[in-house]
Amino acid sequence: MEELTYRDAVARGIAQEMARDQSVVFLGEDIASAGGVFKTTGGLLERFGPKRVRDTPISEQAIVGAAVGAAMTGLRPIAEIMFSDFLAVCWDIVANEMAKMRYMTNGQVTMPVVIRTANGAGSRFGAQHSQSVENWAMMVPGLKVVAPSTPADVIGLLAAAVRDPDPVLFFEHKSLYGTKGLVPEDTLVDQLGKAKVLRQGSDVTLAALAAMVPRALAAAERLASEHGVSATVVDVRSLVPLDTATLLREIQHTGR
Incomplete structure (x- = not known):
């Protein structure tokens, strides 16, 4: 066992799945050379290179739209939306395209997309950066919704989300990033839908x-x-x- 912060567990969870599966790619604002605005993605660019770890423009619609397109062509994208509040900007793609694609195509197209996002208040951000919006996603058939509380669950549930054939919204509470917990040193895979x-x-x-x-x-x-x-x-x-x-x-x- 090793002690990790919740923040470092995010990077380890992404790295675990990218090392296991070449089809896993990662995209978002400032996630590459900057290591993420919350410093959750440090080292991923150096380890996996710019083809699989991609900085994007400041456009949530472009990030999620690119992730949906990538999934339709056989990749397993992890997309980061910097603050969960910004899901409102790209909600049409999330709710009307990503969530429905597998059902509209009768299973011919799967949608293995994970959207990671920082969620919740308590960190002195502005009103447009501090909401908890899990309920938005819960109302949309076709979306899975996960919110881990410990570093071990970050890694295990992220692995389960990446391997799932359906889109998963992965909410990381900002106030937990500095918390610590023990994590097994070997590969960690959990199960969605288990309390x-x-x-x-x-x-x-x-x-x-x-x-x-x-x-x-x-x-x-x-x-x-x-x-x-x-x-x-x-x-x-x-x-x-x-x-x-x-x-x-x-x-x-x-x-x-």
Whole structure:
């Protein structure tokens, strides 16, 4: 095991999949020589070269449009939208093209696109750079929605997203980039649509996502130490597909 920051786990997760599969390419604003605006993609250009790690113009429509075209021709693109708020600029392509392509072609065309994006508030960015927009994607049939809370889940869920035949929106909460966690040193592949029980309790179930997961764990500790309340904590991890079986089981166990 090694300790990684959430930020470094992003780079390792992308590198793991690019090393495994030559069809995986990566594109976005300032992701190559600059290493990403949040410094999540350092070293990828040097390792994989400019043909597979491509800086783009400041155009979300161009980034997502290029990713859709690349996927239609057999590549597996990872596209970065710098802030999730900017998905509004390219939402027509995401919701009306990318999400529907496989169904409109009766499976003749698959759409293995991953859109990574920094999400959420708490980092003193402006109002147009601080929203949590997972709900936008949850309403569109054909899109999968993932939001990891730990470095290990970043790597494992990103691998699952890249290998999935459908488009996945991969939300990285900005306030988590500096957090640390232990990660196995070998290849890490997780499964979309699986929640994770982080703490088992008997009185109440707390379900949390992304940056709220460490807060839920802290709340559970406080409930136990100050009030004698035993709380289960479930990291939802994947909103679409949603692991209703795990959530309902844990809620049934505590009754709350």
